[in-house]
Amino acid sequence: MTAISTLTRPTASGKQAASVEFRNVTKRYGSVTAVDDVSFTIEPGQLVTLLGPSGCGKTTTLRMIAGLEMVSAGQILIGGRDVTNLSAADRDVSMVFQSYALFPHMSVLENVAYGPSVQGASRKDAQAMAMEKLALVGLTGLEKRAPSELSGGQQQRVAVARALVLEPQVLLFDEPLSNLDAKLRRRVREDIRELQQNLNLTVAYVTHDQEEALAVSDRIIVMSNSRIAQTGTPRELYEEPADLFVADFIGDANILNGTVVELAGLRAHVQIDRLKIDLPHRGVMQGPVKLAVRPDAVLLNEGAAGPGEVSGQVKKASYLGTQIEYEVASPMGELFVVQYGRKEPIAPGTAVSISLDRQRGVAIVPGA
Template identity: 75%
Template sequence: MSKAPASVEFRNVSKRYGAVTAVDDVSFGIEPGTLVTLLGPSGCGKTTTLRLIAGLEMASSGTISIGGVDVTRLSAADRDVSMVFQSYALFPHMSVLENVAYGPTVQGAPKALAREMAMEKLALVGLSGLEKRAPSELSGGQQQRVAVARALVLEPQVLLFDEPLSNLDAKLRRRVREEIRELQIKLNLTVAYVTHDQEEALAVSDRIIVMSNARIAQSGTPYELYEEPASLFVADFIGDANILDAELVEERGPRALVRLGPMELDLPRRGATAGPIKLAVRPDALRLAPADGDGAGRGVDGRVAKAAYLGKQREYTVATPVGDLFIVDSGRTPARLVDAPVRVAFSDSGIVVLPR
């Protein structure tokens, strides 16, 4: 890539459709050469935000800058960005090569140069030898790569992905997301990536912006969002979490003594004060032990309410005095049957006080 990657900056950007606010006073920055994911449930505003970067939607208020240049009022054609759509949007009557060469051709590049640029990008995404095929002759993963090559061929300052893996099966999703991440790092691209899949977001992102109801709920590194969620919504949305009622018994500077059922826990206080609080407990912070509690450490007794076998792991819901606990057991331990008495042991990490 000959062009330097660009930053993206939103300052107090809103997008309204009549009485409906799709994006509400949103501010964030994307550093050059990083992959930032907009993550959230359907209708949270993430795709509208991506389309605002692309110029496919115009902001109702606020400013959008790309590479330090105000592009708020510029059309999509006048912004140096390319988008990979969920549907791939390939031309069915054109060959793979013609699809990828289309952009440079429309921009006035000589035919030979456009083909050369297209061949180079097809090689980059591992599709050399398939230039003459029609899109219908390719697998879903290959079509996705054609769409990526077509976006890359224009050497944009910013590359946008809108739910790029949603049409692929689970195994292919993992492979293609790894390919996208490798390309982004290798070519030093600035990428804005939209998904509702939290695992995908955790796997590919330098930073994640979690959106809820047209606003930013929290932004940070994958580690920060998983280990230090700023709210109940983020804790519940990023990775599974057991949300439990507890009591902060004693403030100890930055830490606190917390009572959860029969247990007392020493945890980072995260701004909470004495009184009722909520804890987010990750499923992998819990493990099942024999009902007699032998070697279980601190924990609670309960009964298995649900059990599911998923090959690489077993998932359990255990009814306990502190609430129903969802537990992921990825060890090779014997299966627990529904209604079996068990003890749930709590580890020292993966338990977080949720700020009020």
């Protein structure tokens, strides 16, 4: 019983949320390898994001979970059941597409009731199931409207309700917020996350937006060049990037050259120009290293540099309301810096002193 419970877990509806497992999965299109020997597990009830730039293989991976693409090699299991050779219709999964894919000639209610109707439910039962899911996504009262009469956010909710109505073991999202404006994206991603947690759904979520992935995910799988670059929690990926690609892709980072001058237990004493900083050594040896320094970990003060500081000059300042962004010239290279809570930007051309706050995000990048 213990082994089975790790593969499935009851959802709020009583149906089992399922694990998803890839075992050395490869997908080829002729001579092109879109996904190369990928292995991972999504635990029941978790939201895991596949994140990466265009062409990295994340959407192909999602489509293989759905059964819309068949694997060239390897094995896919859902809830411990081998579904590698099963069609999309024989897998208990639903997908929310980037384009929403709503039927324009059907009402909201008819769109959501379509799935149960196709599976043989009576019109009355299908509509009752649809009404329940529309209430769940906050669209009660809009049942008779056409999709064209809804906002983008409302259309996205209809697409989610239509995917939920069949109560799938696994719910898949393919760039679900890319057609929405910035403020609406934030609201809808919060809705999706709340729904996923309340219903204990297993979700695989594809995006190229790092902020979106950090906001909604239990775990993130970062893909690059058809392979997995790193898997971890949002905090692990942000604070402990496995390589330069992840460091640069997950949030903004200044990649600086430094030197490990001494190792002491799990710590490394690092010299960066005139700056000295103590960091977890992350397996590196003494000598040259690369460091990922987050923009808000670079501290600026107007005036000449003091002991243990580096001199710099503000090249550009941009006021963004809650924050001010700077480009700063320094002996360490050009720095991207973010300051929060400051009302007036430091004027371009101003001399500044530079120091680092390791608590805000400074990490040695292993193997760089």
